[in-house]
Amino acid sequence: MSTRTMPDEVKRRSRGRPSPEQAAALRESFLAAALKSFLELGYAATSIEAIARDAGVAKITIYRQFENKEALFREVVHRAVSSARENMQAPLVRTDADEREVLLDLVERMYLSATEPQTLALLRLVIAEAVRFPELAKSLYAENSYVLAPVVEYLAEAHRAGKLYVPDPELSAVQLSTLAFGGVRFFISKPLAGPEERRAWAEGVVSLVLRGWMPAPAGAGAADMPGGGH
Known part of the structure; x- marks a missing residue:
């Protein structure tokens, strides 16, 4: 031709x-x-x-x-956070890794995903517009559940296997992600500088959650379970 x-x-x-x-x-x-x-x-x-x-x-x-601007924005956010979900679904550190190593890996992945410049900019935008456009905040909350699904699955399996005590894996995944991201801190300050600072941050987060998530020794009563007894 x-x-x-x-x-x-x-x-x-x-x-x-x-x-x-x-x-x-x-x-x-x-x-x-x-x-x-x-x-x-x-x-x-x-x-x-x-x-x-x-x-x-x-x-x-x-x-x-897309029927309107809101639907288009939801798709833009979805595409931005899809890479974070893919990061969560990537193979864990080692197939024989203990729970501490897996959680360290997950915390670092979550932190890196949330502080990726484009994703962080979108998160800041949603927060800034949430009062005038509350539907945007709702769409972001739905995306958060989507991103954390692989973490929820890991925690649920660890609980079933008796490796961790997380009877509510959905809530535990949200709590872990909040600690991993650093809350408001990472919205108003620069991300942690380099792998050493990120690992130190992750070590602190994992040390904290494992105090509550470690299963009780065999034969322990309800009062010996994490959060049990007063």
Whole structure:
């Protein structure tokens, strides 16, 4: 086929339904533009019309996939935190690692995921906009459950096997993640500098939680269980 016919072919294809490859490229284009706009302008000042213009796509291209700006923002957040979930699902340090080593590994992964610049910027944006747009905070909370699912699964299995005492793995995963991230601290200060500081932070977090999560010795009564008896 002569290269002289290619421009006409592209024009003809652009007037019809895009190929799967073209559709994927268009989606990536406007999602990247949406992320940039949300981070630079904030949620309120961002519009789908401006996103479409910046991405070089028609507004209808975006509206075919997302009914409004809120739905588009949820997808931007979801994509940003998906890498964090993948990080949590990566193989653990060693198949024969003890609970302390596994938890150290998880705490460091959670900290690194939360302080990744793009994710951190989105988290800050949601917090800043939460009062005016509470639905954004709700969507972020749902994403947090999605990210922590692999941690919940590990804690539940460790509890079933008698290696840890975590009768409520969902709550324990949230508590562990809060300690791992450092709460408000990492929103207002620079991330920990380097692997040595991160490991020291993780050591402190894991030492703290293991005091409450270690199972009682065989034959111990309810009062000897972590949190049992007063």
